[in-house]
Amino acid sequence: MIYIFCAPSGSGKSTMVKHLLTMHPDLFELSVSCTTRAPRGEEVHGREYYFISVEEFQKRIENDDFIEFEQVYDGLYYGTLKEEIDRIEAAGRQVLFDVDVKGGLNLKRILGDKATSIFICPPSIEELRRRLEGRGDTSPEMIEKRLAKAEYEMSFQPQFDKVVVNDDLTHAFEQLDAIIEDK
Ligand code: ADP
Ligand code: 5GP
Numbered sequence: 001m002i003y004i005f006c007a008p009s010g011s012g013k014s015t016m017v018k019h020l021l022t023m024h025p026d027l028f029e030l031s032v033s034c035t036t037r038a039p040r041g042e043e044v045h046g047r048e049y050y051f052i053s054v055e056e057f058q059k060r061i062e063n064d065d066f067i068e069f070e071q072v073y074d075g076l077y078y079g080t081l082k083e084e085i086d087r088i089e090a091a092g093r094q095v096l097f098d099v100d101v102k103g104g105l106n107l108k109r110i111l112g113d114k115a116t117s118i119f120i121c122p123p124s125i126e127e128l129r130r131r132l133e134g135r136g137d138t139s140p141e142m143i144e145k146r147l148a149k150a151e152y153e154m155s156f157q158p159q160f161d162k163v164v165v166n167d168d169l170t171h172a173f174e175q176l177d178a179i180i181e182d183k
Contacts, residue, residue, distance in 0.1 A: 001094055001114070001115070001116060001183045002085075002094065002095045002096075002097070002111055002114055002115040002116070003020075003028075003094070003095070003096050003097070003115070003116050003118060003180075004097045004099065004104045004107050004108055004111075004115055004116070004117040004118065005017055005096065005097060005098050005099075005104070005118050005120060006099060006100065006101045006103075006104035006105075006117065006118070006119055006120070006153075006156075006160065007101075007119060007120035007121065007122070007153070007166075008101075008122065008128060008146065008149065008150035008153045008154065009132065009146040009149075009150070010122065010128050010129075010131045010132040010135065010146060010150075011120045011121065011122040011128060011131075011150075011166055012120050012122070012131075012166040012169075012172065013098045013120050014098060015166070015169070016118075016120055016164065016166070016172065016173075016176055017030055017096050017098050019173050019176065020096060020176070020180070021096070023177075026093070027093060027094060028093055028094050028095075028096050029088045029091065029093040029094070029095065029096065030095075030096045030097075030098065031080060031081075031084040031085065031088065031095050031096065031097050031098075032046065032047070032048070032049060032050060032081075032084060033049055033050070033078050033079060033080050033081070033084075033098075033099070034049065034050045034052050034057060034060065034066075034069075034077075034078070034079045034081060035049045035050070035051060035052070035076065035077065035078045035079075036051075036052065036053065036054050036057050036075075036076055036077045036078075037049075037051070037073075037076045037078075038051065039051050040137045040138070041137045050081075054077070057069075057077050057079065060079065060081075061079075065079075065081055065082060065083070066079040066080060066081060066082065067080045067081070067082045067085070067107065067110060068080050068099075068103050068106045068107055068110070069103075070100055070102055070103050072100045072103075073142075073145055073146075073149075074145070078099070078100065078103070080097065080099060080103065080107065100153075101119075101153045101156045104117055104160075105117070105156065105159060108160075108161075116161045116162060116179070116183065117159075117160045117161045117162070118160060118161065118162045118163070118164060118176075118179065119156075119157045119160035119162070119163045119164070120164050120166050120172075121154070121157060121163055121164065121165045121166065122150075122166060123165065123166070123167040125147065125150060125151065128147065128150055129143070129147055132146060132147070162179050164176055164179070
């Protein structure tokens with residue numbers, strides 16, 4: 001099974017993915033995407049993302065290397081490499097994707113029953129703002145961009161296989177564990 005995690009930025013996708021990777025390090029592995037944005041905080045090339053230039057990203061589009069890619073924010077590209085699925089499955093692990101809502105729905109359409117799409121829902125837009133500000137690694141301008149997009153992204157929630165409301169963290173982990181155990 002492949003799990004696709006989607007949510008407005010700041011809702012807790014990374015937190016959910018990290019929980020699964022910590023609880024089951026031999027079972028799951030995160031697909032590392034390419035991005036043209038700069039690394040934030042402690043991010044490392046090849047771990048959180050492959051941080052590449054716009055020129056290199058264009059080259060990889062021309063080579064047909066991506067299963068999907070999006071311009072998620074103005075001028076910033078993100079893309080899922082086809083070779084990531086092969087790499088992780090060859091290692092005997094299940095793939096986790098952390099992608100934006102459009103990319104997630106595209107992946108689900110391509111992968112069909114092989115994948116479960118999971119929408120991580122924030123308790124409210126106000127709480128989403130608090131979390132983005134609290135994370136302390138995103139500029140005020142980018143926070144406004146992400147919040148402006150969040151309400152639009154929330155409207156896609158009914159198209160996902162599963163929804164996890166990330167209010168209380170322990171409760172969110174329980175909902176997620178139940179989804180995984182069900183498969
Ligand atoms: P995303 O990957 O969706 O952008 P993150 O997982 O980075 O979101 O979470 C955004 C911020 O909110 C982080 O600082 C994280 O520690 C915090 N956070 C995540 N889940 C909760 C929760 N249930 N309650 C409070 N804070 C949370
Ligand atoms: P961030 O800059 O906060 O790491 O990510 C911004 C958004 O881009 C998040 O919603 C994240 O899930 C999404 N994203 C990351 N990688 C990909 C990808 O390969 N494809 C798509 N479509 N979105 C991605």
